[in-house]
Amino acid sequence: MIEFLSRRFAAALLTLALATLLVFAVVEILPGDPALVMLGTDARPDTLAALRAKHGFDRPLGERYVSWIAGLLTGDLGASHAYGTPVAKLINDRLHVTLPLGAMALSWATLIAIPLGVYAAWRHNSAGDWGVMTFSQLGISIPNFWFGILLVLLFAVTLGWFPSGGFPGWKQDVGKSLHALVLPALSLSLGEIAILARVTRSAMLDTLREDYVRTARAKGAAEGAVLFRHALRNALIPVTTVAGLIAGFLIGGAVIIESVFRLPGVGSLVYDSINNRDLIVIKNVTILFTALVLAVNLLVDLAYAVLDPRPKVTA
Amino acid sequence: MPASNRRQFLGASTALIAAGAFGPAAWAQARDRVVIGMSLEPPVLDPTKNAAAAIREITYQNIYESLGRIDRTGGIVPGLAESWTISPDGKTYTFKLRAGVKYHDGKPFNAAVAKFSIDRLYAADSTVPAKSLYTDIESVTAVDATTLTIQLKNPNSYFLYSISLGDAAIQHPDSAPTNDKTPIGTGPFMFKERREGDSIQLVKAPTFRDPGAIKLNTVTFKFVKDASAQVNALLAGDVDTFPGFQAPELVDRLRRDNRFAVVLGSTEGEVLLATNNGKKPFDNPKVRQAIAHAIDRAELIASESGFGTPIGSHFPPHNKAYVDLTKTYPLDIAKAKALLAEAGVPNGFEATLKLPPVGYAQRAGELMVSQLGKIGIKLSIVQLQWPQWLSEVFRERNYDLTIVAHTEANDLDRYARDGYYWGYDSAEFKAKWREVVLTTDFAKRDDLLKDAQRILARDAVNGFLWQLAKIGVWRKELVGMWENSPTPSIDLSGVHWR
Numbered sequence: 001m002i003e004f005l006s007r008r009f010a011a012a013l014l015t016l017a018l019a020t021l022l023v024f025a026v027v028e029i030l031p032g033d034p035a036l037v038m039l040g041t042d043a044r045p046d047t048l049a050a051l052r053a054k055h056g057f058d059r060p061l062g063e064r065y066v067s068w069i070a071g072l073l074t075g076d077l078g079a080s081h082a083y084g085t086p087v088a089k090l091i092n093d094r095l096h097v098t099l100p101l102g103a104m105a106l107s108w109a110t111l112i113a114i115p116l117g118v119y120a121a122w123r124h125n126s127a128g129d130w131g132v133m134t135f136s137q138l139g140i141s142i143p144n145f146w147f148g149i150l151l152v153l154l155f156a157v158t159l160g161w162f163p164s165g166g167f168p169g170w171k172q173d174v175g176k177s178l179h180a181l182v183l184p185a186l187s188l189s190l191g192e193i194a195i196l197a198r199v200t201r202s203a204m205l206d207t208l209r210e211d212y213v214r215t216a217r218a219k220g221a222a223e224g225a226v227l228f229r230h231a232l233r234n235a236l237i238p239v240t241t242v243a244g245l246i247a248g249f250l251i252g253g254a255v256i257i258e259s260v261f262r263l264p265g266v267g268s269l270v271y272d273s274i275n276n277r278d279l280i281v282i283k284n285v286t287i288l289f290t291a292l293v294l295a296v297n298l299l300v301d302l303a304y305a306v307l308d309p310r311p312k313v314t315a
Numbered sequence: 316m317p318a319s320n321r322r323q324f325l326g327a328s329t330a331l332i333a334a335g336a337f338g339p340a341a342w343a344q345a346r347d348r349v350v351i352g353m354s355l356e357p358p359v360l361d362p363t364k365n366a367a368a369a370i371r372e373i374t375y376q377n378i379y380e381s382l383g384r385i386d387r388t389g390g391i392v393p394g395l396a397e398s399w400t401i402s403p404d405g406k407t408y409t410f411k412l413r414a415g416v417k418y419h420d421g422k423p424f425n426a427a428v429a430k431f432s433i434d435r436l437y438a439a440d441s442t443v444p445a446k447s448l449y450t451d452i453e454s455v456t457a458v459d460a461t462t463l464t465i466q467l468k469n470p471n472s473y474f475l476y477s478i479s480l481g482d483a484a485i486q487h488p489d490s491a492p493t494n495d496k497t498p499i500g501t502g503p504f505m506f507k508e509r510r511e512g513d514s515i516q517l518v519k520a521p522t523f524r525d526p527g528a529i530k531l532n533t534v535t536f537k538f539v540k541d542a543s544a545q546v547n548a549l550l551a552g553d554v555d556t557f558p559g560f561q562a563p564e565l566v567d568r569l570r571r572d573n574r575f576a577v578v579l580g581s582t583e584g585e586v587l588l589a590t591n592n593g594k595k596p597f598d599n600p601k602v603r604q605a606i607a608h609a610i611d612r613a614e615l616i617a618s619e620s621g622f623g624t625p626i627g628s629h630f631p632p633h634n635k636a637y638v639d640l641t642k643t644y645p646l647d648i649a650k651a652k653a654l655l656a657e658a659g660v661p662n663g664f665e666a667t668l669k670l671p672p673v674g675y676a677q678r679a680g681e682l683m684v685s686q687l688g689k690i691g692i693k694l695s696i697v698q699l700q701w702p703q704w705l706s707e708v709f710r711e712r713n714y715d716l717t718i719v720a721h722t723e724a725n726d727l728d729r730y731a732r733d734g735y736y737w738g739y740d741s742a743e744f745k746a747k748w749r750e751v752v753l754t755t756d757f758a759k760r761d762d763l764l765k766d767a768q769r770i771l772a773r774d775a776v777n778g779f780l781w782q783l784a785k786i787g788v789w790r791k792e793l794v795g796m797w798e799n800s801p802t803p804s805i806d807l808s809g810v811h812w813r
Contacts, residue, residue: 030702031706032705032706033702033706033710034702037701037705038358038365038366038444039444040366041366041705041709042445042447042448043446044446044447047441047444050442051442084495084496085511090511149544149547152551157551163553164544164553165548259540260541260544262541264512268512269512271540272512275701275702276702277702
């Protein structure tokens with residue numbers, strides 16, 4: 001198992017290294033001159049040149065790549081061109097919103113979807129199953145930002161139970177901050193709940209047909225034990241795989257949802273940085289996202305090893 | 316969603332919000348604070364470091380002051396200078412500065428501080444975005460603590476206006492290097508805190524010279540990009556006003572709500588079908604005139620839900636030097652086709668229309684394809700992000716047509732600039748503009764400005780479409796917001812709750 005995990009870890013590091021090359025290449029070829037974005041249409045050519053020199057936009061590509069990687073390795077991410085703030089602080093502040101948002105969305109996705117899926121498989125072809133499948137079809141089809149707007153109209157504008165957006169900040173008020181994340185996490189997780197419920201249902205349908213489930217029932221095990229101890233544990237392997245993939249989608253979905261709910265998270269930072277051509281922020285945030293997704297995948301691998309001892313033999 | 320699932324959703328939500336307070340923000344109980352919604356967030360808070368209009372909207376007249384100030388009518392009134400005189404040759408400006416003015420950190424304002432700040436605008440190594448407005452300055456002298464003279468190289472009838480803009484905010488030498496993060500000025504409000512991506516908070520400055528005149532104690536600017544999120548923020552009471560609401564299609568929703576006033580005002584923004592005069596076949600005036608004959612402004616403005624005033628040249632209709640030239644090339648498809656034939660392209664041609672990511676350009680872009688399609692000009696739309704637009708269209712002049720609003724006041728000088736992205740090069744206009752700048756008698760200058768508008772309309776330099784409207788939305792009890800937008804400023808000095 002150690003060998004399996006260390007191989008996976010090495011592969012993740014290699015992926016990350018390749019990602020830095022790719023990200024750097026893509027960001028550097030983005031059309032648009034950051035100096036022109038900062039100084040606007042009235043800027044004189046000499047002013048633009050002075051600003052480019054100040055931020056090092058005029059240095060050769062190789063030199064810029066090396067200094068970026070050196071910075072990443074030493075923990076010095078540089079300062080944002082647009083805001084003037086250190087990138088590490090900027091990202092750190094925003095992660096305080098995005099990570100709890102993602103965690104809340106992911107936990108809802110799993111807490112809601114897995115019981116739904118288990119229920120639908122257990123009551124296969126019943127009205128309940130049909131209901132879960134319809135909900136899941138709707139959940140996949142509805143764009144999450146639109147669902148978010150609907151939630152705001154109902155719960156913020158009409159009922160006034162939740163704020164329509166914004167984030168008070170953990171230091172100001174933890175309760176209100178959690179409160180502010182409820183609707184965004186709900187809209188972010190809708191599609192994921194739908195997908196995960198489907199995957200759980202079909203995985204459960206497969207395992208419920210297995211001999212060991214019939215054996216368990218035959219020896220008189222309680223239905224709950226059959227469902228959750230015997231069937232679900234085996235069904236969880238594909239479910240975990242999908243949940244890992246979903247974590248990646250959640251990070252991407254945050255870009256839009258944070259804008260709908262005015263959350264100052266990493267997603268809105270990416271959006272603004274692309275519009276400001278704040279190259280150093282785009283590069284670092286993208287690498288951070290890549291690292292996050294890789295970390296989640298490593299956790300998924302770890303979960304496989306716990307759930308099912310077989311992969312360590314085949315690895 | 317089946318009922319059982321809905322209960323699960325609500326169950327989960329209720330558990331999580333148990334610790335939090337219920338209910339929309341209680342705006343009514345706080346009469347000394349206001350929450351202002353804005354579409355765009357300023358990157359920094361120093362107008363000498365970045366061109367973003369949002370910087371000026373927040374800081375000008377609230378945090379920083381300039382020597383003169385642009386008031387709500389677009390007029391120039393005393394700011395940090397209580398009066399000024401102009402020498403008969405129009406080259407020497409003598410400003411009498413206010414005495415006893417203090418910065419938010421307690422440091423005094425005087426002529427030496429003003430000299431430092433103005434010197435930065437035109438210095439050889441200056442990286443101020445609006446530097447070109449100040450390059451007529453020859454020297455600045457602090458005569459005594461409250462007297463400042465500015466010597467110009469030549470008369471400039473726009474100088475007083477330029478020196479009163481947010482770009483010329485008077486900053487103190489000690490705080491100037493850090494004003495981008497923690498702005499310190501002489502204005503009625505001082506910077507309290509910024510939460511990047513979310514909000515900026517100002518509080519009433521105890522150092523301000525006339526604290527009794529300021530009714531608000533706390534001002535919060537909240538940044539809401541998404542148009543429907545803006546409406547929701549207003550409806551839920553999280554935001555008291557959007558002074559510059561940018562989604563005309565959603566205005567009806569707000570008009571139906573009797574808590575809000577929706578106020579239409581003027582802006583300095585002319586929406587243009589900007590045309591590359593340096594590129595074939597647009598270098599032929601007949602082609603540009605044909606396009607002008609094919610433009611249906613009524614249809615374009617209708618797609619803005621009626622918000623906008625037609626223009627026939629590059630000039631705002633509310634300005635007293637305005638002359639109505641919308642009939643220069645009236646909508647006339649037959650005439651347009653005839654002009655194309657005279658220009659040697661009787662069957663039209665293909666061209667690209669590069670659009671920036673703003674609502675008005677997107678809406679007008681689609682209509683332009685059909686309007687010019689009627690005279691055989693087949694447009695294909697290319698979508699660009701702003702940074703791309705700036706590099707590709709504006710700097711490299713790699714475009715045929717684009718739709719963009721020019722929002723600066725007094726910006727006809729662009730037609731006299733060499734190498735500007737329209738590629739318009741007219742000795743006649745340049746001479747006329749030189750006259751405008753040199754004429755310090757404003758009545759005479761107005762006549763010259765009318766001539767200048769006529770030249771641009773006649774030459775059909777660009778397609779002149781409409782003047783943007785300012786759509787202000789605020790709580791009915793909120794008094795003193797600017798109806799018009801003569802310069803980027805959300806001046807809160809006169810704002811209070813009824």
